[in-house]
Amino acid sequence: MDPKKLIEETISRVSVFKRKEVLYPEYIPPSLPHRENQIKQLAEYFKQIITSPGSSSIKVLAVGGVGTGKTVTTRVFGREFREFALRRGIDLRYVHINCHRNRTLYEVVTEIIRVLNAPIPLRGFSPRELTQFLHEYLDKFNIYLIVALDEFDYFIETSGSENVYFLLRLYDEFPNWSKRINYILISRDYYIVNRLDSATYGYVVRNIVKFSPYKSSELKDILTERRDEAFHKGTVSDEVISYIADLEGHDHGGSGNARASIETLLLAGEAADQENSPVVKIDHVRKARALVTPDVIVISEALQNLTIHELLLLKAIIEVLSKTGAPYISIGEAENEYRRITSAYSKEPRRHTQIYEYIMNMKRMGIIETRPSGKGRRGRTTMIGIGAAPLESLKKRVDELINKIVSEE
Ligand SMILES: Nc1ncnc2c1ncn2[C@@H]1O[C@H](COP(=O)(O)OP(=O)(O)O)[C@@H](O)[C@H]1O
Ligand SMILES: [Mg+2]
Numbered sequence: 001m002d003p004k005k006l007i008e009e010t011i012s013r014v015s016v017f018k019r020k021e022v023l024y025p026e027y028i029p030p031s032l033p034h035r036e037n038q039i040k041q042l043a044e045y046f047k048q049i050i051t052s053p054g055s056s057s058i059k060v061l062a063v064g065g066v067g068t069g070k071t072v073t074t075r076v077f078g079r080e081f082r083e084f085a086l087r088r089g090i091d092l093r094y095v096h097i098n099c100h101r102n103r104t105l106y107e108v109v110t111e112i113i114r115v116l117n118a119p120i121p122l123r124g125f126s127p128r129e130l131t132q133f134l135h136e137y138l139d140k141f142n143i144y145l146i147v148a149l150d151e152f153d154y155f156i157e158t159s160g161s162e163n164v165y166f167l168l169r170l171y172d173e174f175p176n177w178s179k180r181i182n183y184i185l186i187s188r189d190y191y192i193v194n195r196l197d198s199a200t201y202g203y204v205v206r207n208i209v210k211f212s213p214y215k216s217s218e219l220k221d222i223l224t225e226r227r228d229e230a231f232h233k234g235t236v237s238d239e240v241i242s243y244i245a246d247l248e249g250h251d252h253g254g255s256g257n258a259r260a261s262i263e264t265l266l267l268a269g270e271a272a273d274q275e276n277s278p279v280v281k282i283d284h285v286r287k288a289r290a291l292v293t294p295d296v297i298v299i300s301e302a303l304q305n306l307t308i309h310e311l312l313l314l315k316a317i318i319e320v321l322s323k324t325g326a327p328y329i330s331i332g333e334a335e336n337e338y339r340r341i342t343s344a345y346s347k348e349p350r351r352h353t354q355i356y357e358y359i360m361n362m363k364r365m366g367i368i369e370t371r372p373s374g375k376g377r378r379g380r381t382t383m384i385g386i387g388a389a390p391l392e393s394l395k396k397r398v399d400e401l402i403n404k405i406v407s408e409e
Contacts, residue, residue: 014278016269016277016278017232017269018229018231020230022226023263023265023266025259025300025304028072029072029226032069032073032076033218034221035073035211038062038073038077039073042073043081045209046058046081049085049090049144050090053090053144054178054179055179057180057183058207059184059204059206059207060183061185062074062208063189063190063208063209063211064188064212065188065213065255065257066257066298067256067261068213068256068257069214071150073211074184074186075148078094078096078146079094081146085144090144091141091143091144092143093115093146094145094148095111095112095146095147096150097147098150099150099152099155101305103158103361104127105127105166106130109130109134110122112134116137116145118133118134118137120133120134120137127163135174138180138181139178143180145180145182146183147181147184148183148184151186152185153188153189154364156192158364161195161196161200164200167183168183213255214250215251216246216248216250216252216254217249219244219249219258220242222261224238224241226265230266231280235278235280236265236279236280237280240268240281241265243282244265244268248260248261259301260292260294260297263288263300264285265288267291267292268280268284268285268287269284270288295389296388296393302367303367303397303398303401306367308405309347309358310358310361311401311402312342313362315341315395315399317337317384318386318391318394318398319395320337321386322392329384330382330384331359331381331383331384334359345402367386368385370383370385371385
């Protein structure tokens with residue numbers, strides 16, 4: 001075909017999408033159907049900050065499976081509750097921290113300081129000292145905080161119970177302080193609380209907000225709102241929406257995961273565009289579903305929290321695995337490829353101990369698997385594999401994330 005025509009057709013090709021970004025995970029929708037009760041409960045629990053500020057530090061556990069709206073609901077609650085407090089003359093700040101990204105007590109405390117833009121020097125101080133400075137700052141400017149610790153289970157696992165106790169029982173240690181810091185602890189299940197001692201447990205489990213998997217009818221409402229914003233009118237029928245909602249709905253044996261449903265809708269739209277179809281058809285949904293397995297959903301969320309060096313390392317692992325076709329590769333092989341890639345991106349490679357740390361992190365997040373080397377290799381080394389997603393689709397996402405970070409640097 002005439003290249004001129006080819007280019008023109010590609011550029012001017014119509015898409016079913018009007019605003020695709022509405023379907024991306026970071027988008028916050030204007031309304032949250034079927035999470036009214038959770039927002040009410042949160043408001044009830046945190047009411048005291050407004051009625052008698054400083055009297056107690058409130059802790060709420062938000063618990064529910066993947067894609068049940070924990071993150072988006074707490075974010076929206078935080079934003080609205082701050083507005084409400086402000087109108088009543090209370091400077092309440094909401095800080096949402098993802099513990100996949102901020103993994104240690106030090107990182108959590110410095111992240112709070114960073115978000116508040118508080119003039120506190122970070123270098124050379126322990127997390128305890130920094131927490132004291134933070135509290136002095138809150139006192140001085142009469143600020144209250146709700147800190148949401150998202151993926152809190154991960155924080156317990158990586159930073160240990162001592163640090164959890166320090167955060168949650170701060171006011172036991174400093175009983176004279178006015179109670180300015182409150183928490184929403186977000187977790188996928190209750191098992192984490194088993195790992196805390198009974199006193200801390202009592203702190204955490206007194207207030208629980210539960211997020212159940214969505215039913216088909218609920219997913220239908222969520223998907224309909226997204227469709228209306230994301231797609232051109234008439235390109236996605238109610239039938240297509242119901243089809244996705246029925247596949248994913250908990251009452252129909254599905255996972256009840258809104259993220260999976262929205263991602264299916266996104267990929268179905270992309271499949272329609274690829275075929276130049278003016279509408280999204282049921283078969284496009286089938287194609288999309290083949291790509292949206294539960295593991296892929298968990299991984300794609302975790303990927304967003306990786307640092308640039310972790311992403312480069314993951315890219316290296318993917319490339320060696322696909323080049324060799326082997327089920328597992330050694331850390332050494334991954335590291336060599338990683339060095340090559342970092343130099344291609346003009347970055348200074350991290351040291352071996354740091355790389356080992358990255359690998360353990362990605363393992364805990366469920367992105368990669370590791371096992372000790374078997375026979376036939378000299379010495380003991382860690383072997384790395386990827387079992388949860390096809391390498392090609394994983395590579396595509398990793399490359400997108402790397403390019404995004406690099407272009408923003
Ligand atoms: N009630 C809802 N209304 C609209 N969108 C929702 C709702 N619940 C979840 N979502 C969307 O589904 C996806 C997953 O929600 P998220 O809050 O990240 O789940 P979780 O944190 O429980 O894994 C996000 O894109 C979110 O915007
Ligand atoms: Mg979440």
